[in-house]
Amino acid sequence: MTTTTAPVTRPALLSRFRRPAPGPGAGRRGLRAGLTPYLFLVVPLAFLIVLTYVPVVNMFWYSFTDWDGLDPTKNLVGLQNYRDVFTQPDNLRVFYVSLYYFAASFLQMALALYFATLLSFKVRFRSMWKGILFFPYLINGVAIALIFTNFLKPDGGLDVLLSGLGLDSWIRQWTGDPAVVNYTLASVSVWRYLGLNFVLFLGAIQSIPNDQYEAADLDGASKWQQFWFIILPSIKPIVGLSVILAISGSLAVFEIPFIMTGGANGSETFVIRTVNMAFEFNKVGLASAMAVVLLVVVLIVTWIQRRLVPEEERAAKPAKQAPAEPTGATS
């Protein structure tokens, strides 16, 4: 792996923890120096514990109760909530919905890889194309949902476009028909997150030393051969990582369907159902069990990822990059 270019693609967050960093003035540290790090850590740790660990521990506890979020007493119900998550048809459906997003994330990766490869070669107006592909990722989620509600409404932009192309028969109720709504929403998700995937792939491709292409050019290798023998092997780790993370990413889909349909017409996702259970139907116990299930899935996926992707390669690539809800402010 290269170490000379594109420093931003080498976060190496996990690997850095292996190396303890000796403090300044290591030899002459007294009692005061012993306490100093804790003084700097007290506020960050307080936040971490109060806003992350207390909720997680509580969540486990609630998940074994029938608590409604208000009642002062919480009755233990054992594993009943977990049984409900995996047996009630309405709860199982949301796993099925996530498959649409899982499939869509492969389309997204394929497109991102295609455009990243294309734009890593010489292309006119390169930064313009790059900007257009990336910009949607920066747009406010509510704005995206409204942009597409407008675009997909009956006689909206898409319908007019299809009519113009003589494809009237293709027109559907894009967000109203249970048979198409998940395709529609997954496509919007691809539209939104393609840019991030693309920029990450592009960064990885551009960190390949130039002389490799030059050598291949001189050897008379075609662009296709360059892709197959130079680019693909170099970005295999990040592609592999994206595939694995698509699993937890597709379960974590939330914003776009929540705002566009609110989960109606069979578009309810795992997280929409979780928050609806907690805040609409006051089933905090069941919602907590669902949240625990998601947490466990994420932990398993992370564990697999760590086993499959060797430390060295991970060090050269962004360590985590979920296709669905990648950089929520608090995720």
Add this chain to the structure above:
Amino acid sequence: MSTLVIENGPTTRPRRGARPVLVTAGKYTSLVIASLVMLVPIVIIVLGAFKTKQEFLKSGPFTPPDNWLNFTNFVTAFTRGGMLQGFLNTTLILVVSVAGTVIIGSSAAYALDRFTFRFRKSVLGLFLLATLVPAVTTQVATFQVINTLGLFNTRTAAIVLFMGTDIVSIYIFMQFMRTIPKELDEAAALDGAGHFRIYTRVILPLLKPAVATVVIIKGIAIYNEFYIPFLYMPARNLGVISTSLFRFKGPFGSQWETICAGVLIVLIPTLVVFLLLQRFIYNGFTSGAAK
């Protein structure tokens, strides 16, 4: 491979003919199509935002507005739609949370990178593990904590959550801090500077590039965040831009021209920031996506 290069020399250039032309055409066609897919839904919003109510209902989505200077919808969005209030709240929350994130993240990173202490590994593990917790779902239980603290329906709720649960920025700071030579700390220490002074006078100024990264990705994330303000600040006067825009769905449900204007109002600052800071944004997100 390198020997082959020398033997082959520059004579075996790829041949030029019909195929490369086709490839080039295909290349640009795919780029144009992708760009259209990305832009057309947005363009329709731009066209719609300048139309009158009648015009919006009668004309097709691709018809340009009669009067490009019709700003009525924007005025409606700003005043009756509460976008003005939304921008004020977003700005306030954004400034305080970003400043807090920088201070919290850099001080945690300073402690973790520059000191060896007994529980260092455990603390690192706590931060690392926390990145794996999907934030949307833990809101189920976080809500109870915020409620118990009496922060429900206050701006403080969002501020506290934004700066208190951002572990990515701690990593960005730690990563960058490794590139700052420890000799600088030591020199300052020899001059009699205490740890706090070293942190504020030596470390923080040198962290500027990392601060820029954190400010950009955190700023954009907070500007776009929907669920936290939606859940914790339902009061109307506490609307941020996301929730104000979301509320357009109700009263303006049939007034798409106003919704278009609202979307555009939210979009323009993002576009301006993107055009001005492109390079930083790309870099920020490629390093920020790693957590």
